[in-house]
Amino acid sequence: MPRTIRLLIAYDGSGYHGWQRQRQGEPTIQQELETRLAALCQQPITLHGAGRTDAGVHALGMVAHFHTSGTMPLAAFSKGLNALLSADIRILGAEEAPANFHSRFSALGKTYRYDFFTGPVQLPGSRFYQAHCPGPFVPERLEPALAVLVGTHDFSSFERSGSRDKEATGGRGAVRSLSRISCVPVLARPGHWSIRFTGDGFLRQMVRILSGTLIEIGQGKRRAEEAAAILATRDRTAAGHTAPACGLFLEKIHYSPQIFCPLAPCSQPVAP
Template sequence: MRTLRLTLAFDGTGYAGWQVQKGQPTIQGVLEAKLARMTAAKVKVDGAGRTDAGVHALGMVASFCTSATIPGEGFCKGLNSLLPSDIRVLEVAEEVPGFHARYSAVAKAYEYRLDFGATQLPTARLYAHHLRQPLDQAAMQVCLQALVGTHDFASFEATGSRDRSQTGGRGAVRTLFAAGYRESGAGSLRHGLFQFVGDGFLRHMVRNLVGTLIDVGQGRLTPVGFTKIMQARDRSLAGPMAPARGLFLRGVYFDQAAVARACEIR
């Protein structure tokens, strides 16, 4: 059996997330159906993560095993001819036995996009969260610096996403290698971009972080208050969850050199 790695991009607007769900369109479900058609066999695709409904990807990685002899380039061209236009395979590469898109990964990068101004352009409405007022970037930068390192991020994980009675594993502890924010453009074409690189992310963690950072940027919360929320490990104290449409999985990384490049946030 061969192990193949897929790198893909997708517009998550019309999907109920990555993972197969009965009666719902999902990225994994569509991929598995098209691979089964190409190989004439059932194929299980493992993703590097489970993106939520409406979340997009620029560099999702998935892996699958097959006895088919189709070369990687053939899989890439064949899948793109079968897949809907909102999913595109960017690369298919041979991998060593035992490679797994999720368990072999050492880091992931996410970005969250904002639009500013009185009116959001209709072409951006599915790909960025709209804010009418500017943000205090200096206050948010203090919070972003505090996020870098190894912390318990329980205050920013989805309520009910983890069995708190289970004491094994690392719980809500994750390491962020980089966290940043920048703005560009002007007027109704002014944009904001949050960027996060870490060894793993809890369910809804990035969207909850962004919602709380926006509270800081809009003056509803101070950097000191943000730090206290981090330390409290209590989701009820953090800000609202930002909408899914602004979130993009930027990349998945499998070696430290790639992680270092991903951390060069501009």
């Protein structure tokens, strides 16, 4: 019976066209991993990720699984892969998973983090890992908006235009549940901020549009009281700008312990 192997993956997405394999042949995280896994396992491998990340987006705790008939030890899927991969992709752990485990469909939710810097001059070394949003930022301004956004809503206003067939039937459409949103300073460094979102699922570019809108509120460019009206319009043009991809990190995929004992993702950025 084929084995189900689950990987915990961190990557710097700066040089990739996102997670998902592309027909045009642009480099992607999935394609790079599948190529290395095929060489390691001596068989074609299809890697199933817990979700997709866009070009330039990073991950600290992406989960993916694949099936193999090989008998090689688990260490080969971490140490062996890391020896084959470029330094911008790391395997943090590998485990045997139950046959019915699926990285995407077994997941209960995800946590994303959006990092940004509001000072006047951004250091060159951080430009791929933080959005630069210069200007005064007051996190307390966000509190009324966060209270509105947490919960179950139709988040059409925070979805990339044209990314979903609005006429399709079935499924849950644009309805998602956010259980927590927070905005905190980073390591007491002036002007460095992180917004974290935990929810049962996210629409295309939803975190980046939410982040762009919240940053505008924190900088006084729009009022927090607008959040309810933005949700109600179900119109992308009502929300704020789409924050740059460079500040976004997929931090963790959440699973039930009864289904799978989760590996712990690293808590540090991929690069300074």
